[in-house]
Amino acid sequence: MPDRSARRVCALVLGLAVLAHAPALWGGFVYDDFNDVVRNPSAQAGQFFQRLPQMARPLLKASYALQDALHGPNPFGFHAVNLALHLVATALVLALVRRAATLAGTPELAALRLAALTAALWAVHPASAETVSYVSGRSAGLSGVLSLAALWAATGPRPWPVAAFLSAALAPLARETALIVPLLLLAWQLCLPAPGGLRRAVPVWLGALAAALLLAALPRHQDLVAFSLTLRDPADALRGNLFAVTEMLRLWFQPWRISAVPAQPVIYGWTDLPTLLRLAALAGAALAALRLRRRAPLVALAVLWTLLALAPANSLIWRLDPVAVRPLYLAGIGLALLVACALVRVRAGPVLGAMLAAALALGLAAMTFQRAGLYADAVALFADAAAKTPGEARPLVLLGLVQANAGDAAAARATLRRALALDPANAEARNALRLLEAGPPIYSPLTP
Numbered sequence: 001m002p003d004r005s006a007r008r009v010c011a012l013v014l015g016l017a018v019l020a021h022a023p024a025l026w027g028g029f030v031y032d033d034f035n036d037v038v039r040n041p042s043a044q045a046g047q048f049f050q051r052l053p054q055m056a057r058p059l060l061k062a063s064y065a066l067q068d069a070l071h072g073p074n075p076f077g078f079h080a081v082n083l084a085l086h087l088v089a090t091a092l093v094l095a096l097v098r099r100a101a102t103l104a105g106t107p108e109l110a111a112l113r114l115a116a117l118t119a120a121l122w123a124v125h126p127a128s129a130e131t132v133s134y135v136s137g138r139s140a141g142l143s144g145v146l147s148l149a150a151l152w153a154a155t156g157p158r159p160w161p162v163a164a165f166l167s168a169a170l171a172p173l174a175r176e177t178a179l180i181v182p183l184l185l186l187a188w189q190l191c192l193p194a195p196g197g198l199r200r201a202v203p204v205w206l207g208a209l210a211a212a213l214l215l216a217a218l219p220r221h222q223d224l225v226a227f228s229l230t231l232r233d234p235a236d237a238l239r240g241n242l243f244a245v246t247e248m249l250r251l252w253f254q255p256w257r258i259s260a261v262p263a264q265p266v267i268y269g270w271t272d273l274p275t276l277l278r279l280a281a282l283a284g285a286a287l288a289a290l291r292l293r294r295r296a297p298l299v300a301l302a303v304l305w306t307l308l309a310l311a312p313a314n315s316l317i318w319r320l321d322p323v324a325v326r327p328l329y330l331a332g333i334g335l336a337l338l339v340a341c342a343l344v345r346v347r348a349g350p351v352l353g354a355m356l357a358a359a360l361a362l363g364l365a366a367m368t369f370q371r372a373g374l375y376a377d378a379v380a381l382f383a384d385a386a387a388k389t390p391g392e393a394r395p396l397v398l399l400g401l402v403q404a405n406a407g408d409a410a411a412a413r414a415t416l417r418r419a420l421a422l423d424p425a426n427a428e429a430r431n432a433l434r435l436l437e438a439g440p441p442i443y444s445p446l447t448p
Contacts (some may be wrong), residue, residue: 005109009116010094014087017123020365020372021083024133027375028075031260031398032136037064038073045069056220059173060139078135085141086123086132092148093333094119097340099155103192104297114298114340117357122336124365126255130325133375139175140329146171147181147330150207154185154200161203168207176215177312177327182208187304190290191297228317237318240267242278244322245314249306252328252335255367259385260374261395262323282307299341305334378402386415393423401432409436 029038041047042055043064055061063081071077097118101111122128131137131144150167153160171178182205194200215221232240243265251258268274289303309331314322328335343357374381382399389395396419404412413436419429 006098006112009112010091013094013116013120013123014090016120016361016365017087017090018083020124020368021086021129021132023369023373024083024129024375025076025079027079027133027372028378029073029078029135030375030378030381031134033134036136037078040064043068053218054220056218056224057139057174057176058218059170060142060175063138063142063174075135078138079133082132082135082138082141085138085145086128089141089145089148090119090123092145092152093122093336096148096152096155097337100188100192100298100301106298110344114344117343117361118333118337118340120361121339121364122332124361124368125252125332125336126258126364126367126371127252127325127328127332129258129368129371129375130260131329133372137326137329140326143171143175143178144330146174147178147184150181150204151185151188154204155188155194157195159196159200164200165203165207168204169210170207172208172211172215176221177309177330179208179212180308180312183308184305187301187308191293191301191304225317228319231320232318234316237316239270239275240318240322241314242275242282243267245282245310246278247323248310248314248325248328248331249335251323251325252332255364257388258325258371259388259395260381261385261389261392261398262321262325263389263392264321264323296341298337302334302338302341305337306331307334309334379406379408391422393419393426393429396422397426397429397432400429404432404436412436 037043040061042051042061045065045068048061048065052058064078067077067081094115096115098111098115101114102108106114131140146167150164150171153164153167168178168181171181182201185201185204188194189198189201228237231237247262247265251262285303286307289300289307293300310327313319313324313327339360340357343353343360346353346356374384379399379402382395382402385395386392386399396415400412400415400419403409403415413433416429416433416436419426420433423429
């Protein structure tokens with residue numbers, strides 16, 4: 001009976017995820033998709049093996065090249081694979097949280113309910129649309145599935161060392177941030193009784209080490225690290241990422257603010273009060289989680305998971321756009337577990353509590369349905385981003401480019417002039433406006 005109930009609950013959660021993300025299936029290629037997938041020689045079947053030594057994220061490119069061989073540049077096929085990966089990840093989240101709750105001493109039925117709520121909140125959160133609806137978001141989806149599979153293989157009553165090793169080794173080849181998986185497993189083992197002890201972690205650590213050595217040997221990854229270090233040194237990057245992380249956490253808890261081009265934060269000096277407050281808050285959260293790991297193991301795991309999952313992209317390495325939605329895909333599992341733990345503790349009675357949880361999940365699903373639909377129209381996608389960040393020039397520049405590529409030159413001129421009014425030194429807006437005035441069509445990465 002419990003297994004039958006678990007299958008029904010899993011089917012219900014997966015069905016809700018399908019409904020929330022369904023509009024993405026009819027979306028096209030937008031933004032980076034053209035350079036990363038459609039026109040990228042590394043993502044094309046005929047050139048994949050030739051370019052393998054020079055590419056980044058070889059497993060990700062292999063998935064693109066395989067689909068190119070099967071059906072060519074058909075966006076429906078790429079979106080369908082993204083959605084399928086998300087559904088597999090959702091099932092793994094449900095199974096892992098159920099296992100964690102059981103290890104923490106939660107009764108079987110309560111553990112299943114907590115797992116279902118966590119998986120549902122995560123699967124239909126608008127932050128996941130960046131990974132599911134956006135073809136280039138596959139790096140987070142593919143690495144997420146493999147990361148969760150490695151944890152599943154390493155934490156069960158029966159060990160699966162080969163599966164744990166292979167999953168941990170392959171995940172960073174889709175997205176480098178998956179190198180954090182061994183530390184996620186360590187957080188699990190710190191907070192929960194770990195069958196098999198540290199021996200279970202050995203295949204995961206060896207897999208991540210093998211991936212790290214391979215990535216370090218690839219010239220493209222060396223170039224990316226070197227470029228990041230030219231932007232900011234590690235200490236300066238850490239200071240900036242304190243603001244990026246807190247802004248990303250705000251986006252998750254305020255999902256109506258999520259956009260394709262999130263606003264970037266103002267960054268203060270090390271001794272300024274905003275910096276010190278953020279440093280104290282993040283360090284305090286980590287220390288509190290470590291102290292609570294025996295009394296409230298699931299809460300502690302949720303906090304540690306969130307901080308660790310955000311660390312690879314938002315600690316010592318600086319990115320051109322430090323505030324992004326995609327890193328919230330893996331980190332959002334911890335946040336969803338934290339919210340689910342809070343909801344099950346609400347003293348409102350089981351019926352009212354279930355109604356509150358259902359209302360939250362359905363509300364998030366409705367927002368995700370709306371966001372997924374934006375990816376079917378690049379103009380609508382960037383108009384939404386410009387409306388949510390009215391003081392930022394970059395969303396207006398991107399909106400102007402897609403308006404020009406859609407043939408609406410008058411709207412593109414007006415939008416690009418608005419961008420220049422906000423940022424007179426913006427060279428991209430000025431060049432695009434010059435091309436529009438000259439007459440030839442705009443060419444940009446957004447052009448099909």
